[in-house]
Amino acid sequence: MKNIDIIGKTIAIIIAISYYFFFENIEAFQLVIFSGVILIIGIPHGAIDHLLPQDKDATSSLMVFLVKYFSIMLIYLYTWYFFPKLSLLVFLTISAYHFGQTHFVNHSVTKFRSLCYFFLGSNFLGIILLSDFQATEEILSSIAEVSFIEPFRYLVMLSLFIVSFSLTFIQKIENKSILLTEITLLSVFLYFTPLLLSFGLYFGFWHSLPSLLIEFEEVSRDYSKEKLKKFILHLMPFSIISILGIIFILFLSNTYLQKDQMILLFFILVSLISAPHIFVMNKFIESRKIQN
Numbered sequence: 577m578k579n580i581d582i583i584g585k586t587i588a589i590i591i592a593i594s595y596y597f598f599f600e601n602i603e604a605f606q607l608v609i610f611s612g613v614i615l616i617i618g619i620p621h622g623a624i625d626h627l628l629p630q631d632k633d634a635t636s637s638l639m640v641f642l643v644k645y646f647s648i649m650l651i652y653l654y655t656w657y658f659f660p661k662l663s664l665l666v667f668l669t670i671s672a673y674h675f676g677q678t679h680f681v682n683h684s685v686t687k688f689r690s691l692c693y694f695f696l697g698s699n700f701l702g703i704i705l706l707s708d709f710q711a712t713e714e715i716l717s718s719i720a721e722v723s724f725i726e727p728f729r730y731l732v733m734l735s736l737f738i739v740s741f742s743l744t745f746i747q748k749i750e751n752k753s754i755l756l757t758e759i760t761l762l763s764v765f766l767y768f769t770p771l772l773l774s775f776g777l778y779f780g781f782w783h784s785l786p787s788l789l790i791e792f793e794e795v796s797r798d799y800s801k802e803k804l805k806k807f808i809l810h811l812m813p814f815s816i817i818s819i820l821g822i823i824f825i826l827f828l829s830n831t832y833l834q835k836d837q838m839i840l841l842f843f844i845l846v847s848l849i850s851a852p853h854i855f856v857m858n859k860f861i862e863s864r865k866i867q868n
């Protein structure tokens with residue numbers, strides 16, 4: 577399983593290098609990789625939440641699970657409509673926590689756990705969004721004016737890096753130096769990669785693929801071809817529903833919205849499915865650590 581993780585990260589690095597050598601300034605390349613990774617790995621990693629164990633008193637009924645899941649999505653949709661800036665802030669905050677948590681799925685963080693997850697995720701998300709600031713600004717322009725951040729962006733990136741590095745450094749975890757090296761190299765890698773490509777590669781290969789691997793371990797226990805096939809079949813229904821739903825909404829909006837607004841709408845749709853997923857994964861990842 578560890579091999580798949582390493583193969584995924586190697587593929588991400590090869591894609592980024594080939595971007596610099598062959599496809600720089602070809603926007604279609606970024607868009608193809610971004611959409612491909614999100615459709616093939618990103619969406620499916622959240623499509624098996626209903627099979628992951630929840631806290632002790634959670635009921636096992638799929639119906640109750642779906643009602644809770646959809647209620648969170650509806651409430652969040654409502655807040656996006658009436659309070660877009662607040663919703664964006666909430667999305668960035670919970671995403672940062674969720675992204676950071678994935679880096680510690682196999683480590684027990686004992687000191688300032690939530691802060692450690694939040695700052696590590698903020699470090700990566702911050703670099704992705706702030707290093708290609710113009711692209712971020714254009715996508716966000718219909719809901720928020722963010723140009724005031726521009727003069728501070730290097731200070732913000734550097735501070736987030738120092739805080740997240742220090743919070744990881746003070747933990748008593750195995751292979752800490754490997755993790756710290758990965759944090760440093762990944763930060764540099766994301767800094768030099770343009771927005772959609774860096775988000776797609778980070779989200780696909782440092783977040784979704786590692787999450788899929790622990791989900792597979794949970795659902796299937798050990799590896800066999802049959803189990804992998806069954807796992808992929810389990811991922812299919814909610815992946816297909818989400819992908820078709822997103823494509824349908826984007827298709828309908830295509831005539832009214834410009835490219836950057838379409839990308840923003842895409843992220844808003846992703847945020848709707850991510851909000852309940854982040855809660856489910858938080859319970860799953862933390863309960864998994866207690867058991868191990």
Ligand SMILES: CC1=C(/C=C/C(C)=C/C=C/C(C)=C/C=O)C(C)(C)CCC1
Nearest residue numbers: 667668671674712715716775843846850
């Ligand atoms: C990249 C990007 C954004 C942030 C996206 C985020 C934060 C995605 C999080 C996804 C999650 C948490 C998925 C679940 O697993 C903005 C600011 C919306 C617009 C500019 C480009």
